[in-house]
Amino acid sequence: xxxxxxxxxxxxxxxxxxxxxxxxxxxxxxxxxxxxxxxxxxxxxxxxxxxxxxxxxxxxxxxxxxxxxxxxxxxxxxxxxxxxxxxxxxxxxxxxxxxxxxxxxxxxxxxxxxxxxxxxxxxxxxxxxxxxxxxxxxxxxxxxxxxxxx
Numbered sequence: 001x002x003x004x005x006x007x008x009x010x011x012x013x014x015x016x017x018x019x020x021x022x023x024x025x026x027x028x029x030x031x032x033x034x035x036x037x038x039x040x041x042x043x044x045x046x047x048x049x050x051x052x053x054x055x056x057x058x059x060x061x062x063x064x065x066x067x068x069x070x071x072x073x074x075x076x077x078x079x080x081x082x083x084x085x086x087x088x089x090x091x092x093x094x095x096x097x098x099x100x101x102x103x104x105x106x107x108x109x110x111x112x113x114x115x116x117x118x119x120x121x122x123x124x125x126x127x128x129x130x131x132x133x134x135x136x137x138x139x140x141x142x143x144x145x146x147x148x149x150x
Contacts, residue, residue: 006037008108010044015131017104017123023092026083027058027108027116032066033074037116042108049082049103049120051093056082058105058118082118095122 013019029037036042041064050057058080065073084092095101106119126134 006040006108006110008040008042008044010047010104010106012045013104013106013121013123015134016126017102017121018126018130019106019121019123020095020101021122022106023084023088023120023122025056025088025118025120027118028081028083029063029116030074032069032072033063033080034116035069036064036066036074037108038110044105044108047105049105051089051096054089054093056084056089056092056103056120058082061105061108082120092120092122100124 043062045062047061048059050059060077061080062076063074065076092103096103101122101124103120104123106121108116108118111117
């Protein structure tokens with residue numbers, strides 16, 4: 001199967017959080033959800049992950065209703081189960097129990113085998129001065145690139 005160009009990113013995540021560790025997980029989807037995702041009609045705004053009963057769930061992820069779906073179309077913001085190895089799952093659950101640490105999705109893509117995958121990260125929230133520092137570093141990088149080009 002040809003590689004897909006579906007790559008939905010959570011741009012706010014790297015700005016709002018300091019990324020500590022990343023994992024790639026599978027997502028349990030219904031038929032209309034994967035078809036809509038393959039059309040690129042999804043978003044990660046305000047999406048987060050929570051452990052429940054020894055499993056990790058993706059909360060509030062938006063996947064638009066499939067245009068050719070009938071009465072059994074999916075709900076756009078339903079909770080979706082993430083598929084991880086047991087070792088990774090226990091590591092994430094231990095990390096989330098620490099104060100100030102959360103799990104956020106960074107991007108959703110379709111791999112070469114046609115499966116939907118999500119890159120999740122263990123992250124710590126940034127303070128406002130950290131965000132200002134990130135903006136300053138990005139502006140400095142841009143100005144250096146402009147100077148090299150010009």
